[in-house]
Amino acid sequence: MLPTSDYEADVSSAFLTFLRHAAAARQNATAKAESRWLDAASQLHPLDDDSLETLSAALLEQARHGEAIELAAIIAQLDSHRALTHFRLGYVLQMANRHGEAIAAYRRALAIEPTLPRLRSNLAGALMMTGGDLSEQLTLLESAVRDEPCEGDAWTNLTHAYRTGMNLPRALEAGARAMQCSPLSPLAHNNYALALREAQRWAEAEQATKTACAIAPSNTTMRSNLGMLQLMRGDYTNGWSSHEARWDGSAELGGNRPAIPAPTWHGEPLAGKTLLVWGEQGMGDVLQFSRYVPMLADRVHREGGRVIWNSFPQMGALLTRSLGQYVDGYSTGVDLESLRPFDYEIPLLSLPLIFGTRASTIPAAVPYLHADDTASQSWRRRLAGETRLKVGLTWTGSLGHQRNPYRRVGWERYATHLGRLQNVAFYSLQPGADADVAAARAAGLPMTDHTAEFATFDNTAAFVSSLDLVITVCTSAAHLSGALGQRTWVLLDVNPHWVWLLDRRDSPWYPSATLYRQPQFGQWEAPLEAVARDLNALAAEHRAP
Template sequence: MPPMISDPDHPAWPAFLTFLQRAVLAQQNGLAEARAIWLEAATLLQAVDHGTPENITFSLLEQRRHDDAVAFAAIIAQLRPDEAIASFRLGYALQLANRHGDALAPYRHALALDPLLPQLRTNLAGALALTGGDVAEQVALLEGELKSAPLDINAWTNLAQASRFAMDLPRALEAGARAVELAPENPLALNNYALALKEAQRWDEAIQLTQTSCERAPGDPSMRSNLAMLHLVRGDYLQGWAAHEARWQGSRELGGNRPAMPAPQWQGEPLAGKTLLVWGEQGMGDLLQCCRYIPLLAERVHAQGGRVVWNSFPQMGALLVRSLGSHVDDYSAGGGVEALPRFDYEIPLLSVPLVLGTLDDTLARTVPYLRPDAAASASWRARFAGEKRLKVGLAWTGSLGHQRNPFRAVGWQRLASAFANIGGAAFYSLQPGAAADVAAAQTAGLPMTDYTAELKSFDDTAAFVSALDLVITVCTSVAHLSGAIGQRTWVLLDVNPHWTWLLERRDSPWYPNATLYRQPRFGDWTPVLEEVTRDLGALANPRG
């Protein structure tokens, strides 16, 4: 038998692949004799029977030759369409190449051929989870795997995550505990159980397990990023901001997406005669929340004899430059790295508090720090002049693509049910692109007016919000915008809130005009809506 030529740098590798590809083409054209000839030619270079294709695929994967592994596994899967293991290997190679969406089809094909193939259902569930696939299907796959392989650590670990997103917290906790029991040193098992514990508000246990997962996987930034969220939500900014630097490698939203900058990140070096670029990052809410640090940053840089240039998001319109632009030497929005002015150091906005210090005792004094356009605000007030009822803006969901939106979103249905019979209040949608939801809410009995088509930027929205009396919102950018301009804001929070809102307290050091309404139990919005409805009724009808 000839030696294995699984190294793509081997001189015979191109010919080997070519012979296999021609065998595939012959098979697709129904040329059985030609297929046999080309396979025989390939076999003269490298055997492809029994476990050899698996050995070659895994050898390529070990060498991190992911594209070569995928190409080879795809050829074998086409040559052997009736072998579940061939399609499974292709799906596995695609997953290791970070092509989880592409892995679904070969995994599903393998599942149709052999539903009991070990690890198949676990891997397919993992690929679905990483591509936003149906949660119910993930749970069914993993439960099925555990019936035939009750000691499958990966299945228990993944089930803890899938059950959490399926809003089945008891099963998530059970699966997480079982995974840790079977593999107490496994960092992913520890991490996923900790995520379930957060939903159960078992914060001390969650942070202990997350710290242990970081110790077990010191090179995995996702564990440290999760630890940062725990520190921050508990108000431990000193540890939280430092750990938050792992977000660029470890968070699901930002991992690997830090733009390449032509200058080093500022760590507090002297800036005399130097220019510092501070740039917007993450979501709109994060930007609106943390742009308050711009004056403090600029004060320090200017005191050292340096310059500050600020690049933000074009969706803000003129809001940021009007409110904070006087503090910086230059302001721009969007345009990409190549359009930026020359700078000596750079810093992403949410790294600023780490360099400046925790600053938790200065937060309330910064509000309001954003100023809506005075003329636009006056125009909205004039349009509302005839409205004597309490003017209430509503936002019932965050970004549909946010991984925690299923937990954060209240939904228009709950608001319509709760507010439909409140007299003395006029409701206005703050939900862009939600005309169908607004229409459905109106049909359900909630009289809500929708001017969002006129709001082209956050600057427009700020002017509109400033003319209202109250904003009721879930955790989304509207909450931060309303809080930043000093509007009275009621924020509806799930049990595991974004770190901004901290834990247990009804007020917010970030936004003094905000009142926080928290779920007492996982997934239970009923007490929240009952409390908000009671308070809204009292505010709208003070003598009623």
């Protein structure tokens, strides 16, 4: 008979032991011993497909991934000529987030029975998770929906694959089909919402995301996506609370919140208590939201408490020089547990929620970060011989960021649109981009590169302060320049990071910033033409007597 839940929780180890012996006998070509061990195993649990799948599902539900994988691996060894056994091994490996190993099992199944239901979709999904070849993903998925026109999972994965391949019309078509075929799949609604965002169909995107949340209310990925969309649309009332799901649901942070030995602060009185505020996410986020530290310190000190602050060592002395006077202690690059004693903790990007930030209450006074004056003066002296407009450039964000393929402009486009401008001196702000700088120069974009001298953001801040303008994509340079109060032009894709909001050329977060937006998905021509036109006018104004 099928196992009870108690059995599933305990006696499967004996069942696995018998199967191990059977597998060893198979390897040693001892058919009688193999049969004997399989008979013994079958006394504990049936060996038919449905029963094994039930046991495997129970083990996965109990997070007993090791046993589920071992069970599937032994069955695949014992029944190696069937695609289904290799498929199930791939599946449990995927459920354990071992996608690379799942690919090998799926490929073995594919070699035996290419049209096995869900196989091509799952293999494509594993390839997605490991950065596998996009063309192979598309081939697998397109063949899957050709053979089974209403395989919802395949359409859902196709939505993602087409969007990744910058084919927005196909992504929208696939997303609509996925929802028709799998109306109760939260991932189908979520992936369609992501495609709708690239199409700037904001209301539909939010509705699809809310539907995904309603279907899977405990799924933090859906909740995190909803929060970022709400914030991008300026719905701070709902967005800040939804954004708290980022620690389990976002691609960058999911499951990576540090285990800090103190409760999270939700605004409780702090008389006689110490609060740890700590930097999170990317460098740009720390640069942007450190503006809340003075507000936080003022509140805590008025209540009779203390604030200690920990951030990234890459900041150098920038944060402590600019804001260190407000806190009772500042540190970088240490194990948060070693900072004890403290009574509460809060990540930096939860402060807008604590302060109930709305569009009208964004702390937007700049500069709130200050470069080292001596270093800035040194750079001004070094650049004093340059009479042209001095412009810093970045053309890509972090290569590993999931949104970078959409955000990056590339030096090639800069060379095309800015290379012929007169009275402008360009300087790279792109660290570690020697090859790009050399290629840009060869293509007609003259650029000076001092980034080898930028060991920390403090060094970069001193250099940026000596320039006339920074032109950048959505990356940390935009936030650094904006926080310094430097004139900053930011090039944005149609589905920008939520801090830039929508449909405006200015930023309530950075008064010195001007935003140049794509009009349609993937179209950089118009914003770059506008940048070139405005830069030419600014350079002429700079040269005027």
